[in-house]
Each structure stands twice: as structure tokens, then as C-alpha cells.
Amino acid sequence: MTQPPATDQVSFLDGRTRLYGIVGDPIEQVRSPEMITWELQQRGANAVLLPLHVREPDFDAVMPQLQRLANLDGLVFTIPFKARALGLASRLGPQAQQIGAINALKRTRAGAWVGEIFDGSGCVEAFRRRGLPLAGQRVMLVGLGGAGSAIAAAVAGQQPALMRLHDLDATRGARVADTVRRISPGTRVELGPPVVDGMDVLMNASPVGMLGDPRLPIEVDRLPEALVVFDAIVKPEMTPLLALAQRCGCRTVQGREMMRGQIARMVDFFLENS
Numbered sequence: 001m002t003q004p005p006a007t008d009q010v011s012f013l014d015g016r017t018r019l020y021g022i023v024g025d026p027i028e029q030v031r032s033p034e035m036i037t038w039e040l041q042q043r044g045a046n047a048v049l050l051p052l053h054v055r056e057p058d059f060d061a062v063m064p065q066l067q068r069l070a071n072l073d074g075l076v077f078t079i080p081f082k083a084r085a086l087g088l089a090s091r092l093g094p095q096a097q098q099i100g101a102i103n104a105l106k107r108t109r110a111g112a113w114v115g116e117i118f119d120g121s122g123c124v125e126a127f128r129r130r131g132l133p134l135a136g137q138r139v140m141l142v143g144l145g146g147a148g149s150a151i152a153a154a155v156a157g158q159q160p161a162l163m164r165l166h167d168l169d170a171t172r173g174a175r176v177a178d179t180v181r182r183i184s185p186g187t188r189v190e191l192g193p194p195v196v197d198g199m200d201v202l203m204n205a206s207p208v209g210m211l212g213d214p215r216l217p218i219e220v221d222r223l224p225e226a227l228v229v230f231d232a233i234v235k236p237e238m239t240p241l242l243a244l245a246q247r248c249g250c251r252t253v254q255g256r257e258m259m260r261g262q263i264a265r266m267v268d269f270f271l272e273n274s
Contacts, residue, residue, distance in 0.1 A: 012041060013048060019071050020049040020270065023063070023085075024078035027053040029211050029235035031259055032076050039267045049076070056080060063088055067113065074106040074270045079207055082117070082146020089115030093269075098179065099153055101146035106270050116269055119147040120154025122262025123203075123230070126253050129261065132201075132228055134158035140199045142166045142217045143206030144176045147232050151205050152176050156183040164190040164199070167206075194218040196227055202245075205232045209239040216240050225249040234259055 020040075022032045028051075036049040052075075054062050059081060066072065067088065077085045082101040086092070089105060093116030096102045102115035127134055137160045141152055144167035152165065156179070163180055167173040170191075177189050194217065196202055208217040210233045218241075223229065229245035234255035238246075245252045 014046070016046055017071070018045070018047040018073045019069065020047060020074045020076070021052040021066075021072070022049060022076040022078060023052045023054050023081055025054060025056045025059075025080065026211065027051045027078075029233070030078055031234045031256060032078075035259060035263050036076070036267060039263050040270075043267065043271065045271060047073070054081075059084060067107075072107070074104065076266070077103050077105070077146070079210075080145070086115065089113050092116070095120065095150065095153070099146075099149045100175075101149055103146060103150075104266050104269055109273070117146065117150045118262040118266050118269070119205075119232070119258070120150035120152070121265060122258040122260075123151045123232070124154045124158060125261030126257035127230075129257070130251075130253060132251065132253065134160055134201070136161050137200040138162040138164075138198060139201045139203060140164045140166075140194055140196065140218075141203045141205060142194045143204060143208075143232075144169070144172050145205070148205030149176050149179070151203065151232065153179055153183060155203075156180040156187060159184050160187055160201075162188045162190070162199075164192060164195065166192065166194045196220060196223055199227060201228045201230065202241075203230045203232070204239075204241050207233070209233055209241055211235065214240055216244065220244075223248040223250050228253065230258075231255055232258055 040047045090112040096115050096117050103117045105115045135158050139160050173191050204217040206217050208215050227250045229250045230253040231239045231241050232255045233239050242252050
């Protein structure tokens with residue numbers, strides 16, 4: 001005879017639970033629900049973060065209504081909404097002001113919505129934890145959307161010798177190049193197609209290679225063994241670019257490592273009194 005369960009309820013969710021959500025289109029690639037919920041629970045917060053699939057054409061209609069939920073305290077934004085979400089914020093943190101995109105939005109006690117972006121700091125922290133320097137390095141960065149712009153600014157703060165930037169949007173590329181020059185006047189900045197010759201670090205911040213996409217963000221058959229390769233994509237963890245890098249003997253940094261690098265700072269942002 002089957003024994004009844006010891007309890008008929010979970011211990012981490014009740015009527016007082018505060019809600020956070022991650023908004024994207026698509027959404028199945030994200031790791032924030034499990035990672036941020038774990039961090040919130042570790043800190044004793046009665047809170048969870050849920051995946052929210054908002055289709056791109058519905059964003060403007062859905063988001064203002066979602067912000068009216070009384071027990072919603074914050075949102076995380078992923079592809080393709082990091083720049084578009086700026087319009088939901090009452091005010092911006094310093095990184096968001098500099099970059100023109102957000103990936104986190106929180107409701108203050110006064111009811112205002114504050115936006116900030118943490119992708120760049122998470123990327124730099126991932127490299128720091130691995131003991132991989134960015135200062136004085138030659139960096140190739142592919143993709144300058146919300147995440148890529150934040151990564152460009154944070155990497156510039158490490159004073160690399162060279163940053164070569166590539167994005168399909170020439171206007172966005174020029175804007176990010178100006179940001180890098182402003183942050184690190186000593187860094188040589190180039191705009192152009194992705195290359196690996198003469199580079200120390202290759203970074204992909206584009207969606208190429210996500211969710212079964214077999215393409216590479218750069219047209220190469222092999223990568224120099226000395227190259228350090230980073231991919232901001234978190235699912236799959238082993239992207240086509242990282243798989244090629246490993247076959248070529250390169251050191252690699254995964255998107256999940258960037259995510260770990262920004263989780264603590266993002267939860268600090270959500271839980272701090274303001």
C-alpha cells in the first residue's frame with residue numbers, strides 16, 4: 001500500500017512570497033529562475049523568481065500591467081528587451097545611464113521603479129575568478145546589444161590594450177566605441193568584422209549559438225590555442241563556439257560563470273532598502 005506523503009505542501013512558497021520575474025522572448029534558455037531563487041532563499045528572503053515569456057509584439061501592452069502586480073518586487077530582462085525596458089524605469093543606476101540598457105528593474109518602497117544592468121560586472125568577475133587578466137589584453141567582442149554594451153563598458157574599465165567591436169547595427173557599434181574610448185582613453189578601439197588573429201580574448205555577446213543554433217559568431221574553422229574564449233549564452237552551456245574552442249585547446253569561460261558573477265550583486269540590488 002502506498003504511504004501518504006509526509007506533507008502536502010512545499011516550504012518555500014506561500015501567500016506572503018514576494019515575486020520576481022525574468023522577461024524574455026524566447027525564455028527557455030534562461031538560468032536565472034533557479035540561480036536567483038536559490039540566492040534569495042539562501043539569504044532568508046521569502047521570494048522566488050519566475051520565467052515570464054512575453055512575446056516581443058506584446059511587450060508594450062503587457063509590461064505596464066505586469067508592473068501593477070502588488071506582490072511583484074522586481075524584474076530581470078533578457079533577449080531582446082534590455083534596451084527596450086529602459087522605458088519602464090522611473091530612474092536609472094549609474095551603469096544603466098552609461099550604457100542605455102537595463103537587465104534588472106526593482107520597485108522601491110515609495111513605488112518607483114529603478115533600473116540597472118549587471119552583465120558587464122558579471123563578465124569581469126567571471127574572468128577574475130578564473131585568474132584570467134583583461135588589463136593589457138587584445139579583446140574581440142561580437143554583439144553589442146544590451147549585454148554586449150555592458151560587457152564592453154566593464155571590460156574597458158579593466159584597461160585592455162585593444163578592443164575590436166562588431167555588431168550588425170553600425171550606429172550602435174559607433175556608440176559603444178565612443179563609450180569604450182571615454183572609459184579607457186588608452187585603449188585602441190576598432191570597429192569591424194570579427195577576427196582572431198592578433199587577439200588574446202574572443203567574446204561572444206550575440207545570440208548566435210543559442211538554443212540549438214549550430215552557427216558560430218565568427219567564420220573560422222580553428223582558433224589559436226592561446227586564445228581565451230568567452231560566450232555569454234547560458235543555454236546550452238556548451239555552445240558551438242565553446243565546443244570549437246575546447247577542441248582547439250583554448251581556455252574557455254562559460255555564460256553560466258558570468259551569471260554567477262552577477263547573481264550576488266543583482267540580489268543585493270533587489271533586497272537593499274530604497
